[in-house]
Amino acid sequence: xxxxxxxxxxxxxxxxxxxxxxxxxxxxxxxxxxxxxxxxxxxxxxxxxxxxxxxxxxxxxxxxxxxxxxxxxxxxxxxxxxxxxxxxxxxxxxxxxxxxxxxxxxxxxxxxxxxxxxxxxxxxxxxxxxxxxxxxxxxxxxxxxxxxxxxxxxxxxxxxxxxxxxxxxxxxxxxxxxxxxxxxxxxxxxxxxxxxxxxxxxxxxxxxxxxxxxxxxxxxxxxxxxxxxxxxxxxxxxxxxxxxxxxxxxxxx
Amino acid sequence: xxxxxxxxxxxxxxxxxxxxxxxxxxxxxxxxxxxxxxxxxxxxxxxxxxxxxxxxxxxxxxxxxxxxxxxxxxxxxxxxxxxxxxxxxxxxxxxxxxxxxxxxxxxxxxxxxxxxxxxxxxxxxxxxxxxxxxxxxxxxxxxxxxxxxxxxxxxxxxxxxxxxxxxxxxxxxxxxxxxxxxxxxxxxxxxxxxxxxxxxxxxxxxxxxxxxxxxxxxxxxxxxxxxxxxxxxxxxxxxxxxxxxxxxxxxxxxxxx
Numbered sequence: 146x147x148x149x150x151x152x153x154x155x156x157x158x159x160x161x162x163x164x165x166x167x168x169x170x171x172x173x174x175x176x177x178x179x180x181x182x183x184x185x186x187x188x189x190x191x192x193x194x195x196x197x198x199x200x201x202x203x204x205x206x207x208x209x210x211x212x213x214x215x216x217x218x219x220x221x222x223x224x225x226x227x228x229x230x231x232x233x234x235x236x237x238x239x240x241x242x243x244x245x246x247x248x249x250x251x252x253x254x255x256x257x258x259x260x261x262x263x264x265x266x267x268x269x270x271x272x273x274x275x276x277x278x279x280x281x282x283x284x285x286x287x288x289x290x291x292x293x294x295x296x297x298x299x300x301x302x303x304x305x306x307x308x309x310x311x312x313x314x315x316x317x318x319x320x321x322x323x324x325x326x327x328x329x330x331x332x333x334x335x336x337x338x339x340x341x342x343x344x345x346x347x348x349x350x351x352x353x354x355x356x357x358x359x360x361x362x363x364x365x366x367x368x369x370x371x372x373x374x375x376x377x378x379x380x381x382x383x384x385x386x387x388x389x390x391x392x393x394x395x396x397x398x
Numbered sequence: 399x400x401x402x403x404x405x406x407x408x409x410x411x412x413x414x415x416x417x418x419x420x421x422x423x424x425x426x427x428x429x430x431x432x433x434x435x436x437x438x439x440x441x442x443x444x445x446x447x448x449x450x451x452x453x454x455x456x457x458x459x460x461x462x463x464x465x466x467x468x469x470x471x472x473x474x475x476x477x478x479x480x481x482x483x484x485x486x487x488x489x490x491x492x493x494x495x496x497x498x499x500x501x502x503x504x505x506x507x508x509x510x511x512x513x514x515x516x517x518x519x520x521x522x523x524x525x526x527x528x529x530x531x532x533x534x535x536x537x538x539x540x541x542x543x544x545x546x547x548x549x550x551x552x553x554x555x556x557x558x559x560x561x562x563x564x565x566x567x568x569x570x571x572x573x574x575x576x577x578x579x580x581x582x583x584x585x586x587x588x589x590x591x592x593x594x595x596x597x598x599x600x601x602x603x604x605x606x607x608x609x610x611x612x613x614x615x616x617x618x619x620x621x622x623x624x625x626x627x628x629x630x631x632x633x634x635x636x637x638x639x640x641x642x643x644x645x646x647x648x649x650x651x652x653x654x655x
Contacts, residue, residue, distance in 0.1 A: 294486040301457040301482040302555065304507040316494050392494040392535055
């Protein structure tokens with residue numbers, strides 16, 4: 146079991162290193178101009194040269210991603226709880242949410258910027274709006290999935306609705322909540338970057354647009370890698386939390 | 399049978415209809431049964447005969463339209479808020495809880511003292527043959543073992559009445575026979591009154607001190623009778639002529655001769 150894990154981890158590292166090597170060979174052997182594609186080495190060097198304000202830009206994009214994401218988790222789970230408590234709320238708003246889910250959230254970007262101007266807040270909002278839907282939909286579904294016979298069992302000894310909720314419904318919904326959170330983690334990253342593309346004065350997405358005009362592809366590559374790393378950190382946190390809270394067999398694959 | 403003038407469960411002229419889309423649908427009717435404390439009564443019949451409905455009425459989960467259902471007598475007082483244990487076709491264990499914590503669920507819901515309940519849960523896991531599996535998760539157990547855990551759970555709050563709805567219906571034939579023998583042992587050792595719903599005629603006769611035969615279309619109780627086969631029963635009982643006669647009698651009532 147343990148050696149299997151080490152093997153899988155080793156293979157994962159290996160395939161990443163192979164990709165780096167392929168990238169390097171492609172650029173060097175293909176004599177690709179550096180404004181088209183930099184080598185991995187040149188990309189890494191951009192981290193220590195020039196005036197890119199990496200730390201500040203990472204911080205801004207990070208705040209947008211994590212802020213939008215945790216807002217989405219908080220609001221999404223809370224709304225789903227309300228839906229599970231009130232049939233009327235569920236019947237009123239669930240169809241609305243399903244329609245709104247169809248709206249391409251990215252298309253709302255320009256509007257959000259009209260309403261809230263540039264900056265961290267509107268970009269956080271875009272990340273939120275795109276990450277929110279999978280969370281509320283999967284949580285609501287998870288809260289609904291209770292075996293009727295299990296409810297009978299609890300009711301036969303006069304268990305309260307609150308007991309059903311805390312002992313059966315909520316822990317039962319946890320795997321669903323996490324599956325929504327995993328999808329949302331990917332979306333939140335995309336949302337924040339799209340926001341920065343549409344209008345901002347800081348952040349990794351903003352930086353990419355800045356250096357694009359000078360064909361500084363090394364910095365652009367570095368920015369993409371850093372954005373990806375932010376996403377990986379978020380995803381890793383969610384996976385870690387899931388491992389902590391959800392029993393293996395109950396996890397939704 | 400304990401000496402008591404009144405039966406533990408008395409059902410008389412029970413009838414229930416559901417109303418769906420303006421039409422009345424007969425769910426159960428003509429049920430008249432007397433069950434003594436400590437009996438194991440089989441309810442046997444096809445789908446739609448009302449056996450599950452009857453079980454849920456006994457559990458206090460469904461209202462009924464006509465008739466009487468009385469549970470408890472002076473020797474065995476019955477508290478409808480806590481004296482019911484239930485087992486279903488699916489074990490319905492909570493995947494995120496260890497077996498011992500699954501067994502403890504009813505005790506938690508009833509707010510029983512947990513230290514004593516935990517000891518009792520361990521004793522019950524011993525009783526159902528799951529010693530050493532306390533800290534496993536449900537997915538680590540086979541279907542039969544999960545159902546054993548479900549039986550332990552149904553007993554943890556020491557209910558007077560155990561209601562079982564086709565508890566072995568999802569198991570393979572061999573495991574099912576094994577569980578039947580196990581159930582008889584658990585029943586003898588725990589002394590509970592059990593109402594056992596099944597599709598299986600053989601199972602009904604093998605387990606029951608009494609069998610009630612229910613038919614569908616319309617849903618009604620066709621007959622009920624005692625099974626006069628000695629306890630403790632082993633599989634040998636199935637080869638006795640009387641066993642076959644009881645089974646034939648049930649098949650006849652079900653129109654399957």
